[in-house]
Amino acid sequence: MDRYEQSCAALGVCLAANVPVVLWGPPGQGKTSVIQQLAADLDLHLETVIASIREPSDFAGLPVVDHASGSVALAPPRWARALASAERGVVFFDEMSTAPPAVQAAMLRVAVDRVVGDLPLPVATRVVAAANPPGVAADGWDLTPPLANRFCHLEWALPAATLRDGFAFGWPSVPVPAVHDLESFADAKRLVGVFLGSRPELVTRVPDSASEAGFAFPTPRSWEMAAKVYATATRAGVPGAVRTLLLSGCVGAPAAGEFLTYVASLDLPDPEELLADPDGLSIAGRRGDVVYAVAASVWAATDARLTSERWVACGRVLARIADGGHADIAYTTARRWVKARPANALPDVSSLRSLEPILRELGRFADLAPGL
Structure with a gap:
């Protein structure tokens, strides 16, 4: 895929994601x-x-x-x-x-x-x-x-080979993926949020010169656009070079490069696998930002298809996170977890013991641990 084809693919992703x-x-x-x-x-x-x-x-x-x-x-x-x-x-x-x-x-x-x-x-x-x-x-x-x-900023130029083929056989159509996946967008926003939590200096970085500020640079608004195109491009299976073009077009090449490198290093477990086997989560040696991403993804998966069994399993994951020395992260997620409790659902005893300080601080321990 040459640079023109990459630009065409990136344009199609922007249209699918409805990003200017x-x-x-x-x-x-x-x-x-x-x-x-x-x-x-x-x-x-x-x-x-x-x-x-x-x-x-x-x-x-x-x-x-x-x-x-x-x-x-x-x-x-x-x-x-x-x-x-x-x-x-x-x-x-x-x-x-x-x-x-x-x-x-x-x-x-x-x-x-x-x-x-x-x-x-x-x-x-x-x-x-x-x-x-x-x-x-x-x-x-x-x-x-x-x-x-x-706007997402894309470079556009016609290589000689593309011009030759276009004049001879006609111009290729721009591929627009038929992707409309709110769940993927939510996942991408969480990734961006976790990344910016670890690199707060990249939340907003307006270039010093007026000419550079006329192109892509990071702000909360352009990071949200980046999440949209990243989610759409990932779901559509476009090549990595196209994703790089899209992210660079939204937040600039330096910030985009750091984000993509960061995502490649995360190696996050599948939240559905953790809900099926919460005790399989290993916290030892994981960075705080990675643990936060795990907690956020597990809660998002639980909230997307909330049942009593999945709610209890999510509590066990939070208990593992609290026991692993990240009670602050468990607390942040537990606030949403306790509010969404299905009727008559109760955590298991081991989860209650691990989450007791958090639940007491939230004023919910008596509700969730009747008789204890």
Whole structure:
């Protein structure tokens, strides 16, 4: 898979995950054409908006006075009304790097919230943009950091071999995986949260220079986008190089590299296996962040399919964690565990002994240990 194919696969993942994406490349690289073909292949309504020739009101809405009610509404432009009517569509912001800062500011709410003026666009509306690097753009501007932080950034260029084959046989379609898995997204968010708990300096790191801040950098918002594309890419089985492109496009290459290296080193046990055999959990020698990830994944699996048996097994896992010297982690998870107790479910005696200090602090020991 060459770099162009990797970029196509990454674009498809962004669309499947509904993460706004911007394609960066010199003029004439087929960015507009590939979006047009993509919309046709997926039967999506396409609205192309040339950002450089638009006014802020084309995104923020035009104030219209309602004299009868004495109120002012922000009327959306035609392209937004067409997308709202279509229900399944793509809005393509072309020439985004030639939009002045005032227009970029008006685009902020459109990019993430899908709201134009007072008109909410359908949730399924995908947001794609194309931009030329400021050095080759016509009267170009750096993207403002708030706008740049709302997009996954992908490089886009046509290699000679791709151009040759495209002219001879036609352009390949962008593969968009049919993945909609909320459980995988929740797992990915937990991984990101555990990672950032061990590397808090990477939660937010805005670059010092304005030019670098116009691309990907880590913030809580871009980490959430990273979790979405990571979950979608993993579930779709895309190659590791594509996942690296996606994570780098959301939070920048340094932060993405650290996260992927960290995930590869975790070696987490399957939570379903732990629920089936809680006593098989070994805590000795495990780092605190790994233990936290284990506790979070076991509780998530329990909560997703809650039964009395699974709830009791989760308590045994928490007891093992507390006995292993991580009572603080057991306490954090136990707060959710006790609130979700199925009717008449009680922990076994050994779990009660291990979790007694935690349950007493939570004020639930008497409820869960009647007669003791």
